Amino acid sequence: xxxxxxxxxxxxxxxxxxxxxxxxxxxxxxxxxxxxxxxxxxxxxxxxxxxxxxxxxxxxxxxxxxxxxxxxxxxxxxxxxxxxxxxxxxxxxxxxxxxxxxxxxxxxxxxxxxxxxxxxxxxxxxxxxxxxxxxxxxxxxxxxxxxxxxxxxxxxxxxxxxxxxxxxxxxxxxxxxxxxxxxxxxxxxxxxxxxxxxxxxxxxxxxxxxxxxxxxxxxxxxxxxxxxxxxxxxxxxxxxxxxxxxxxxxxxxxxxxxxxxxxxxxxxxxxxxxxxxxxxxxxxxxxxxxxx
Amino acid sequence: xxxxxxxxxxxxxxxxxxxxxxxxxxxxxxxxxxxxxxxxxxxxxxxxxxxxxxxxxxxxxxxxxxxxxxxxxxxxxxxxxxxxxxxxxxxxxxxxxxxxxxxxxxxxxxxxxxxxxxxxxxxxxxxxxxxxxxxxxxxxxxxxxxxxxxxxxxxxxxxxxxxxxxxxxxxxxxxxxxxxxxxxxxxxxxxxxxxxxxxxxxxxxxxxxxxxxxxxxxxxxxxxxxxxxxxxxxxxxxxxxxxxxxxxxxxxxxxxxxxxxxxxxxxxxxxxxxxxxxxxxxxxxxxxxxxxxxxxxxxxxxxxxxxxxxxxxxxxxxxxxxxxxxxxxxxxxxxxxx
Amino acid sequence: xxxxxxxxxxxxxxxxxxxxxxxxxxxxxxxxxxxxxxxxxxxxxxxxxxxxxxxxxxxxxxxxxxxxxxxxxxxxxxxxxxxxxxxxxxxxxxxxxxxxxxxxxxxxxxxxxxxxxxxxxxxxxxxxxxxxxxxxxxxxxxxxxxxxxxxxxxxxxxxxxxxxxxxxxxxxxxxxxxxxxxxxxxxxxxxxxxxxxxxxxxxxxxxxxxxxxxxxxxxxxxxxxxxxxxxxxxxx
Numbered sequence: 073x074x075x076x077x078x079x080x081x082x083x084x085x086x087x088x089x090x091x092x093x094x095x096x097x098x099x100x101x102x103x104x105x106x107x108x109x110x111x112x113x114x115x116x117x118x119x120x121x122x123x124x125x126x127x128x129x130x131x132x133x134x135x136x137x138x139x140x141x142x143x144x145x146x147x148x149x150x151x152x153x154x155x156x157x158x159x160x161x162x163x164x165x166x167x168x169x170x171x172x173x174x175x176x177x178x179x180x181x182x183x184x185x186x187x188x189x190x191x192x193x194x195x196x197x198x199x200x201x202x203x204x205x206x207x208x209x210x211x212x213x214x215x216x217x218x219x220x221x222x223x224x225x226x227x228x229x230x231x232x233x234x235x236x237x238x239x240x241x242x243x244x245x246x247x248x249x250x251x252x253x254x255x256x257x258x259x260x261x262x263x264x265x266x267x268x269x270x271x272x273x274x275x276x277x278x279x280x281x282x283x284x285x286x287x288x289x290x291x292x293x294x295x296x297x298x299x300x301x302x303x304x305x306x307x308x309x310x311x312x313x314x315x316x317x318x319x320x321x322x323x324x325x326x327x328x329x330x331x332x333x334x335x336x337x338x339x340x341x342x343x344x345x346x347x348x349x350x351x352x353x354x355x356x357x358x359x360x361x362x363x364x
Numbered sequence: 365x366x367x368x369x370x371x372x373x374x375x376x377x378x379x380x381x382x383x384x385x386x387x388x389x390x391x392x393x394x395x396x397x398x399x400x401x402x403x404x405x406x407x408x409x410x411x412x413x414x415x416x417x418x419x420x421x422x423x424x425x426x427x428x429x430x431x432x433x434x435x436x437x438x439x440x441x442x443x444x445x446x447x448x449x450x451x452x453x454x455x456x457x458x459x460x461x462x463x464x465x466x467x468x469x470x471x472x473x474x475x476x477x478x479x480x481x482x483x484x485x486x487x488x489x490x491x492x493x494x495x496x497x498x499x500x501x502x503x504x505x506x507x508x509x510x511x512x513x514x515x516x517x518x519x520x521x522x523x524x525x526x527x528x529x530x531x532x533x534x535x536x537x538x539x540x541x542x543x544x545x546x547x548x549x550x551x552x553x554x555x556x557x558x559x560x561x562x563x564x565x566x567x568x569x570x571x572x573x574x575x576x577x578x579x580x581x582x583x584x585x586x587x588x589x590x591x592x593x594x595x596x597x598x599x600x601x602x603x604x605x606x607x608x609x610x611x612x613x614x615x616x617x618x619x620x621x622x623x624x625x626x627x628x629x630x631x632x633x634x635x636x637x638x639x640x641x642x643x644x645x646x647x648x649x650x651x652x653x654x655x656x657x658x659x660x661x662x663x664x665x666x667x668x669x670x671x672x673x674x675x676x677x678x679x680x681x682x683x684x685x686x687x688x689x690x691x692x693x694x695x696x697x698x699x700x701x702x
Numbered sequence: 703x704x705x706x707x708x709x710x711x712x713x714x715x716x717x718x719x720x721x722x723x724x725x726x727x728x729x730x731x732x733x734x735x736x737x738x739x740x741x742x743x744x745x746x747x748x749x750x751x752x753x754x755x756x757x758x759x760x761x762x763x764x765x766x767x768x769x770x771x772x773x774x775x776x777x778x779x780x781x782x783x784x785x786x787x788x789x790x791x792x793x794x795x796x797x798x799x800x801x802x803x804x805x806x807x808x809x810x811x812x813x814x815x816x817x818x819x820x821x822x823x824x825x826x827x828x829x830x831x832x833x834x835x836x837x838x839x840x841x842x843x844x845x846x847x848x849x850x851x852x853x854x855x856x857x858x859x860x861x862x863x864x865x866x867x868x869x870x871x872x873x874x875x876x877x878x879x880x881x882x883x884x885x886x887x888x889x890x891x892x893x894x895x896x897x898x899x900x901x902x903x904x905x906x907x908x909x910x911x912x913x914x915x916x917x918x919x920x921x922x923x924x925x926x927x928x929x930x931x932x933x934x935x936x937x938x
Contacts, residue, residue, distance in 0.1 A: 107471040163470035168657045175650030183643035242803050249790035254778035254807040295482050341483040349464050
């Protein structure tokens, strides 16, 4: 029983990271109907940038903030320059451009920062000693989860209660009508990309202390995030977040008791295939109710 | 037709010349290039012709390689006899994947096949299957030698063997693409609803295409395994599927020549770029991919065709743009009716 | 130029071909102009052209300045509110959010007051404030669409077939509201309609569009009494 509880708690901790990346994926998907295959590599690159700033002497949270801002700007630029022209192109073209971005960011990380595995500092105390909450979580896990939840709450409030957030949602749902009320839809899409890039950067910086930083850090995580986003509903941010947490728990419990740790990625694959076949809208994706 | 015969002669010369001109090592690399070209040819069937985006074809390559390896190592099957077995296994797996793939399209399908590619190494490493797959260490294969005591080095023989296997498959796809089935595939790619209304059995054609595509890529994997004499889970990472995709787009979709060009690009770019930095090949792939999608969506083959058309009086037939619908990307953005 | 909106020699179309072959119409400030015509005549295309949703040739003047060629968002910014065919409701958003997004361009403080005014026209909306817009009935969605447009305090309202698909009673109600709005709000209205009787009763000016050309133009009364309308629509 203690083992299950442990796995559950650990699952929620990693689930928070999956939830964040899932949120980034959903933000872009809702606006553009593109799956951002490059999300993981962009997050890894941002994490390297943060490490460089920290190693240059900047305090952790300053480096954190600067990285988040730089990632936001990068996301906006990528949308504006590379993806806007692909908006009306067939799926193969947009998938291709995103895969190209994946390759470029992956290479950039390796080229600029090397392929050696690096440690990334945590702003919370020890990273591995599980001393808190009755010995189930480490300080970092607890702190990271808190930061993740704070970020998710912030994003939620932003979308619900600010004018810009409402405009971004409107632009994602109905670009034509959005233009008619004066919303510059292109700008909203760019902001969406910027926001997703920023969220990805936060996720990367929170997971790096645990899994160590190298150019392939986010590969598996991206897959779990996809699974979480699909499970929760790829057009529903709240659902995607819940899906991310769920996948974290499933991964840990499944890995410990069902398939063994070696097949955990296969679990993600099974979740993805299962959701897409059984209920493509995900658990919470809104099957739209309309009356003509 | 003189032009046709001249082309055939020239082509055969070009293909056989390496036997006399190149070293064993270079022939080994060319053999791998042939395997890669065959793999891309397979991918072309689903992604290029039928419009089903697959980022997971490396999985079929891996399965073909492993079928060959297991049969050769555990059952002493001669290398050439493993090919039919590999073909059958991969066709079945391809069909099995093609069935659920019917429900998915565009980015969703790309995502699912990508998940397959990411999960594949883990599946191959799985301890439960270790007896079969040799686990992390993989399987070592014996060298394939020339038959009938022919006076050829194994590498030269394998090059010929690979050509002999690939050529009929290329011909098969060439004819398939230009016949009735090719038209049906184009219809499914561009106007699925209309295609269905016209009586084309979408499900059968799509799953059938997946099966044949997997078969071809699987045979490519077998060839690769025979040449390299080694299979291991880490030989088939998700990047393999991505490189096949890059080769497809850069070479030119829906083009058999494009498969060859794409394979040469994917195969030899690392050789050159590695000298600059370990990161250079990936960056070059990414840049090439994006550049091609923006500047010449028909890939290198398309560009060549356009350049050579006036010289050879070729019909400039062929699909207008990468992907479905023949609609080009609009740089700069335009106002549109929604 | 005394008209609020003036369109001269407007040509527009889609990939398949040109739909409007040089039309001319005008809307006065505070007045109602109705554009009549059969299906496929080009009525919706006209509104879309004015809204900048299509590339156009010709001249469109709004409040004295040329607006043809400008993007839709900009045209919304200068005070034109377009309720498109199909209503264009943000189905996933709530009623309250639809109204809020209608006021997107407003920076002043009287948005809340305008919301009250809108509820005055459409009391049914007040009780459905937090309901998802997609779950509203057709008539309610039409009212919401008009309300959304009003929230931006437009100078010109473009209405595309507000009566479409609605029960006669509901249509009557909507036209009654339009009459009130015209009296109180002072905005000009360009109305595209199939319901000829109600439209002509409301309008000051009327145009009849046929196959992309204006074949009848004049005051609503004259047009109502004229031959062509009677023949085409009223059958005698």
